[in-house]
Amino acid sequence: MKKGLEALFIFLLIPVAFNFFGANFLDATVVRNVNLIFCSVAILLSLRFAFVRGDGFELPVQLICLSIICSTGMAYLGWAQGFSDTLKATIPLLLWIFFFWLLYIKIPVNILEAIVLTYTFIYIVLYLFQFFNPGTLFFGEKQQWADWYYDRGIFRIIFPGGGIFFLGVFIAINKFTAQRKNWFIWLFFLVAGLIIPVMQATRTYIAGVILIYLYHFLRNQRIAVKLSIIAGVAGLFFLVTQLNIPVIKGLMQAQEETKKEGLQNQRIVTATYFITDFSPNAFCRIMGNGAPADQSQYGKQLANLKTQDILLADVGIIGMFTMFGILSVAGYLLIWIKSFMLPLPKNYVYPKYYLWFLLVTSLTYDAVYGIYFLIATVFALYIFQVAHIYEKTIRNNQDLPAPVAADA
Numbered sequence: 001m002k003k004g005l006e007a008l009f010i011f012l013l014i015p016v017a018f019n020f021f022g023a024n025f026l027d028a029t030v031v032r033n034v035n036l037i038f039c040s041v042a043i044l045l046s047l048r049f050a051f052v053r054g055d056g057f058e059l060p061v062q063l064i065c066l067s068i069i070c071s072t073g074m075a076y077l078g079w080a081q082g083f084s085d086t087l088k089a090t091i092p093l094l095l096w097i098f099f100f101w102l103l104y105i106k107i108p109v110n111i112l113e114a115i116v117l118t119y120t121f122i123y124i125v126l127y128l129f130q131f132f133n134p135g136t137l138f139f140g141e142k143q144q145w146a147d148w149y150y151d152r153g154i155f156r157i158i159f160p161g162g163g164i165f166f167l168g169v170f171i172a173i174n175k176f177t178a179q180r181k182n183w184f185i186w187l188f189f190l191v192a193g194l195i196i197p198v199m200q201a202t203r204t205y206i207a208g209v210i211l212i213y214l215y216h217f218l219r220n221q222r223i224a225v226k227l228s229i230i231a232g233v234a235g236l237f238f239l240v241t242q243l244n245i246p247v248i249k250g251l252m253q254a255q256e257e258t259k260k261e262g263l264q265n266q267r268i269v270t271a272t273y274f275i276t277d278f279s280p281n282a283f284c285r286i287m288g289n290g291a292p293a294d295q296s297q298y299g300k301q302l303a304n305l306k307t308q309d310i311l312l313a314d315v316g317i318i319g320m321f322t323m324f325g326i327l328s329v330a331g332y333l334l335i336w337i338k339s340f341m342l343p344l345p346k347n348y349v350y351p352k353y354y355l356w357f358l359l360v361t362s363l364t365y366d367a368v369y370g371i372y373f374l375i376a377t378v379f380a381l382y383i384f385q386v387a388h389i390y391e392k393t394i395r396n397n398q399d400l401p402a403p404v405a406a407d408a
Contacts, residue, residue, distance in 0.1 A: 017375040022160030046101035056385040063331035067324040075290025085293035102382040120168025163376030169193030170350040208360035288325030313366035320369040351384035
């Protein structure tokens with residue numbers, strides 16, 4: 001009964017954490033209040049378990065949580081942003097701490113996988129619904145998602161909730177090769193994981209998914225097979241670029257424009273500005289400016305910068321550094337280092353893929369800290385840690401801990 005209630009809370013927290021896929025047909029005040037209530041409960045549940053030590057991801061997550069909490073003071077000292085406004089803006093971004101509650105309750109990994117895959121399927125259905133109904137913006141805010149318009153030969157929608165989608169896709173690619181049963185289900189998610197990033201015409205998403213797919217399918221092959229597959233993919237890529245497909249032509253044109261811009265590329269300009277000129281003082285530049293509230297001087301400054309095409313979300317980890325300071329970046333660097341160093345069982349390598357995907361996109365999108373990825377990142381870290389413990393247990397020929405055995 002207790003596990004069932006815990007699983008239900010997790011199931012309900014997911015859509016709440018990213019504002020119901022950014023559904024703008026819901027009352028914004030109600031959505032915001034429900035988000036604050038659920039996230040506050042999740043944080044309070046997790047708080048007393050956050051002071052643990054371990055050789056997994058405890059320290060990196062603690063550093064990130066500490067940086068977010070410290071930045072609330074910087075928002076007041078640097079921008080005179082009221083504590084109440086800062087708290088409301090910060091709570092949804094502090095869900096990192098939920099990682100510690102998951103470790104405490106030891107939720108079985110197969111339950112989390114089922115929940116994630118359920119929402120991955122919902123994401124796909126809602127994305128296709130929005131794509132085929134471009135006249136009305138059902139999901140996502142036009143001011144927030146600057147790419148919500150016809151561009152690069154297609155109706156672009158960077159659909160809210162991408163973290164759950166990509167985590168589900170990486171679960172599917174792992175299951176596709178690790179087990180024979182239900183292969184058609186995994187193939188469905190695998191194909192969707194390729195097609196939807198192309199439909200979104202987002203180069204780093206496409207590059208991240210393709211690189212991970214290639215790595216997964218090639219990592220255990222002989223050299224001759226690897227070279228053959230790489231040659232085949234290169235040939236297919238060349239063929240596709242020669243076809244008159246609007247979205248492919250649009251992507252190629254965008255790439256050419258980026259090359260021509262060089263150091264004047266808007267993202268480089270934006271990153272340079274936030275690193276060197278945005279913060280009101282040196283202390284805020286190091287410790288962060290905090291999470292912005294819309295009606296504060298801080299929030300209005302960022303809104304004004306948007307009109308100049310200068311957005312925090314466009315520079316990923318630099319945006320996180322701007323808000324939460326150097327400790328948050330240090331936490332992420334530790335996470336990525338551990339993602340390469342810590343071994344996992346072959347059936348559970350997908351958390352690595354998710355974290356590597358964040359690394360690939362870390363300079364171009366807010367996936368490293370944004371609410372539409374954060375809950376999925378917490379799940380990936382938890383599953384990684386549990387699977388790593390399982391791997392160490394097997395290597396040491398010890399009895400498997402019960403919470404992991406239920407999933408193994």
